[in-house]
Amino acid sequence: MAPSRRSAGLALAGLALGVAGVAGYFVVVTHFGAALPDVRNRAVPDWLAVAVGLVCSLLAVRRATPGRRALAVGLLSVNALLAGAFAFVLYDFSAVPAAPGPSVGAPAPDFALRDETGSTRTLADFRGGPLLLVFYRGHW
Amino acid sequence: MEELRKRGCRVAGVVADSVAENAALARDADLHFPILSDPELRAIDAYRLRHAGGGPDGADIAHSASVLIDRDGVVRWTYVTQNFRVRPTPDDVLHAVDALPAS
Numbered sequence: 001m002a003p004s005r006r007s008a009g010l011a012l013a014g015l016a017l018g019v020a021g022v023a024g025y026f027v028v029v030t031h032f033g034a035a036l037p038d039v040r041n042r043a044v045p046d047w048l049a050v051a052v053g054l055v056c057s058l059l060a061v062r063r064a065t066p067g068r069r070a071l072a073v074g075l076l077s078v079n080a081l082l083a084g085a086f087a088f089v090l091y092d093f094s095a096v097p098a099a100p101g102p103s104v105g106a107p108a109p110d111f112a113l114r115d116e117t118g119s120t121r122t123l124a125d126f127r128g129g130p131l132l133l134v135f136y137r138g139h140w
Numbered sequence: 141m142e143e144l145r146k147r148g149c150r151v152a153g154v155v156a157d158s159v160a161e162n163a164a165l166a167r168d169a170d171l172h173f174p175i176l177s178d179p180e181l182r183a184i185d186a187y188r189l190r191h192a193g194g195g196p197d198g199a200d201i202a203h204s205a206s207v208l209i210d211r212d213g214v215v216r217w218t219y220v221t222q223n224f225r226v227r228p229t230p231d232d233v234l235h236a237v238d239a240l241p242a243s
Binding site: 102105107116121123129135 | 144147148149150151152153154155156157159161162163165166174175176177178182183184186187188189190191194195196201202203204205206207208209210211213214215216217218220227229230233237240
């Protein structure tokens with residue numbers, strides 16, 4: 001294959017990998033989050049796809065003939081921006097300030113709250129067995 | 141959920157939304173555990189899980205967190221996320237339940 005065609009293929013493959021990595025992550029989170037909790041939390045396969053994609057884009061720039069260089073650089077920039085946005089969403093956007101939470105080993109604070117049927121429930125209602133209290137951010 | 145039930149572990153959700161909103165959610169999501177409404181953040185504060193300004197209009201809400209309480213009412217394990225994308229895996233929770241001392 002002529003160098004310029006190889007470079008074009010690489011550039012497109014690079015961008016495709018980056019898009020696949022990022023899009024794949026959101027597909028997993030929205031549809032398979034419960035089944036693939038590790039991917040949701042760490043996004044390793046997605047980051048791998050993005051990294052390999054960026055390498056391909058970089059190689060494409062190296063190999064591009066002078067006429068094609070601008071296009072290869074353009075595709076690399078788009079890929080890099082996408083990776084940056086992905087990192088922002090994953091780490092900055094969804095980060096929250098630390099909260100102390102309850103003290104482990106201390107008695108759980110009591111409560112009197114109404115459930116979705118309107119009945120009031122207290123901690124005593126759940127005595128006799130372990131209770132997993134899950135706090136949600138809400139505003140579903 | 142099945143695994144929790146096998147271990148006799150009950151589940152309850154706590155959220156700052158209203159009873160009406162929770163009722164709609166419970167219907168739509170077909171949940172098998174109660175969702176407790178805490179619009180004044182009383183329990184949320186007692187458990188030190190208030191996220192000031194974390195809600196859509198800058199409202200105060202709860203942090204996303206899980207608290208495991210043993211049969212005697214003592215807190216034994218907590219998972220307070222620093223990133224609302226990250227949640228405890230089902231295995232994390234089951235290990236914590238299995239680590240509880242049997243009374």
